[in-house]
Structure formats: structure tokens, C-alpha cells
Amino acid sequence: MEPYEKNTIYVVGDAKTAVNNPITLQFNAYFIAFVIDAEHEVIVDAGASTTLEVTNQFVRSLFTGYSMKLGAEPMIEEINRRYHGSSQKAMIVAWKDAFKKYQQIKSPDGI
Secondary structure, three states, X not given: OOOOOOOEEEEEXXXXXXXXXXXXXXXXXXXXXXXXXXXXXXXXXXXXXXOOHHHHHHHHHHHOOOEHXXXXXXXXXXXXXXXXXXXXXXXXXXXXXXXXXXXXXXXXXXX
């Protein structure tokens, strides 16, 4: 894979998962990482703490290309509509956490 462009930033959101969730057993938490084009405010790559590669591929396809300018809510609706894994709620919490961090970064005191 090519290195990411210089105008990208890396943001991670995290959340707790259910005790019986395999992700909790493997990672002790649920997290999603985003590489965001800061100039265009678009997610260019994403990955999550998952136990199956197909899940990680699905998560990547769910978030890649999303415009951060749209806000957090449209993606929450998309997650509810498309992702029906046991960590759906944790994914939403991690997304909200990452989005909040992104907003802080983009604030006048950030980048």
C-alpha cells in the first residue's frame, strides 16, 4: 500500500463492548481508526478491531469515502441500516468518539 498523503490525519475512536463479545476477549475494547483527507474532509481509509477479516473489509467499505462535512448522524443511520454485527452499538459509540476528536482537531486551535 502506498503511504498516505501529507494532508491526511489519523483519528481513532474507541468504545466498550459486551463482555461476551469476541472483540472484548481479544482486544479488551472496540476501536475504529480513520485516515482522513484534512483538505477535503473525506475518510480515505478505515479499520476496526475485529476478529474476522470480512468484518474489517465491510467496515472499511462502510466508512471510506464518507464526507466529514455531513456530520456524525448520517453515518449513524448508515451503520444502523447496514451493520448488524454484535458490536453495532460499540461501533456507533466509537464513531461518535472519533468524530468528536476530528471536530476538535479541525477547530481553530487544531489543524
